[in-house]
Amino acid sequence: MPKMKTDSGAKKRIKVTGSGKLRRRKAFRGHLMEKKSSVRARRLGRDTDVASGQEKHIKRQMGL
Numbered sequence: 001m002p003k004m005k006t007d008s009g010a011k012k013r014i015k016v017t018g019s020g021k022l023r024r025r026k027a028f029r030g031h032l033m034e035k036k037s038s039v040r041a042r043r044l045g046r047d048t049d050v051a052s053g054q055e056k057h058i059k060r061q062m063g064l
Contacts, residue, residue: 007061014050014058022050022058 015023028036029044036044050058 004060004063006063010058010061014062015047016062016064020064022055022062023047024050 013024017023024047026044026046026048029041033041
């Protein structure tokens with residue numbers, strides 16, 4: 001059976017914490033920031049955990 005390949009897109013976008021949780025960036029921060037409130041912009045700038053329903057799929061993509 002061949003080796004599993006790591007999904008390079010997931011590898012670039014998702015970090016694994018020391019406890020094994022997955023962290024990701026939030027969407028909607030790339031452009032058109034003038035119309036978004038500063039509170040919203042700060043909230044979007046923080047990292048967040050990957051949703052529990054997607055964790056299994058992403059761990060498989062990352063080869064964990």
